[in-house]
Amino acid sequence: MLLDGVNHIAWISKDVARLGRFYTDVFEAEVGPTRDHGPGETMTTIRIGPHTELNIVVQEGNTEADRQTPMWGRGRIDHVGLQAASRDAFDAIRERIVAAGAGDGQVNDFGGVYSTFFRDPDGLEGEVLLPKA
Structure with missing residues (x-):
């Protein structure tokens, strides 16, 4: 198999501190530092496994995180990062x-x-x- 699992899943949040506390309290995740990720945008990594992270982006003025609709009406994930099993696999x-x-x-x-x-x-x-x- 060329892949070794999921490296990260990226999504938009309006409150990364609250999200980080949830994943820490419930899953013993490790919240990394928040850093600039573009104009009006920050990204915080939340490590949920040995090589798996949540990449949480907060963007000024983006209200996408406010949408709460029924299952299958929530839109798609921004992107998924897949972990290559080796350099040759990559x-x-x-x-x-x-x-x-x-x-x-x-x-x-x-x-x-x-x-x-x-x-x-x-x-x-x-x-x-x-x-x-």
């Missing part, structure tokens, strides 16, 4: 993404990880990540 996945026309294969260096983005046939953005050793 390279193979990247080649397959390009061959499928699902992405350009660009590799991003985000400090602790390498990443490449793709869009699945439904248009959902995905990211494949490879932690640096």
Whole structure:
């Protein structure tokens, strides 16, 4: 198998402190620092497993987090980050993404990880990540 699980799930929140307390109290998660992530935007990571995080974004003026609708009417997740099982797996996945026309294969260096983005046939953005050793 080329993947080793989910690296992260990203979504928008209006109160990351409240969300962080919930995941800490209920799941013993570890809340990382909040950092700038673009104009009027911050991101906080909440580690929920050995290599799985929630990437919580707060954006000034974005009211998407206020929408509370019934199941299957809530919209889609912003994106999912998938964990590559190894460097060879990351390279193979990247080649397959390009061959499928699902992405350009660009590799991003985000400090602790390498990443490449793709869009699945439904248009959902995905990211494949490879932690640096």
